[in-house]
Amino acid sequence: MSHALSLAVNGERITAQVSPRLHLADFLRETLGLTGTHLGCEHGVCGACTLRVNGEIVRSCLMLAIQAQDANVETIEGLSDSGEIADLQQAFEARNALQCGYCTPGMLITAQDLLLHHPSADRAAIRAHLSGNYCRCTGYHAIVDAIEATGRARMKKGA
Ligand code: FES
Numbered sequence: 001m002s003h004a005l006s007l008a009v010n011g012e013r014i015t016a017q018v019s020p021r022l023h024l025a026d027f028l029r030e031t032l033g034l035t036g037t038h039l040g041c042e043h044g045v046c047g048a049c050t051l052r053v054n055g056e057i058v059r060s061c062l063m064l065a066i067q068a069q070d071a072n073v074e075t076i077e078g079l080s081d082s083g084e085i086a087d088l089q090q091a092f093e094a095r096n097a098l099q100c101g102y103c104t105p106g107m108l109i110t111a112q113d114l115l116l117h118h119p120s121a122d123r124a125a126i127r128a129h130l131s132g133n134y135c136r137c138t139g140y141h142a143i144v145d146a147i148e149a150t151g152r153a154r155m156k157k158g159a
């Protein structure tokens with residue numbers, strides 16, 4: 001049995017029929033083709049599937065698609081296309097904060113969440129906020145560098 005689902009994804013109104021057991025991550029990837037949301041552990045540990053729902057970061061492997069009824073969902077594609085995280089993406093590239101890139105969409109969305117609320121976050125706060133996002137390549141140091149540098153640049157710009 002399928003259910004009618006209506007939600008906004010990256011600003012676009014979407015309606016679809018979905019199985020009640022379908023995860024939000026699978027809906028985005030398989031139904032909408034938004035494959036920037038990655039799946040690693042599929043049980044809420046690695047953070048690869050992180051996206052924003054109504055402004056809050058969530059793990060889309062732990063959320064059913066039907067729970068997103070009437071929600072405003074933002075994926076890495078939306079944040080990239082809008083330019084919201086362009087500076088953060090540039091900092092990741094400049095500081096080699098990604099290698100295989102598998103963790104990167106989740107890292108960027110989690111980092112942006114922190115910087116929106118605490119642009120002056122220090123390295124300890126950055127590490128704490130990212131503690132639910134695993135990276136198997138970089139050793140994290142460069143990721144923290146990129147986020148710290150972006151926060152400082154934003155503060156300077158806003159000053
Ligand atoms: S795939 Fe969702 S937390 Fe790992």
Ligand code: FES
Pocket residue numbers: 097098099100101102103104134135136137138
């Ligand atoms: S860049 Fe490969 S897992 Fe993070």
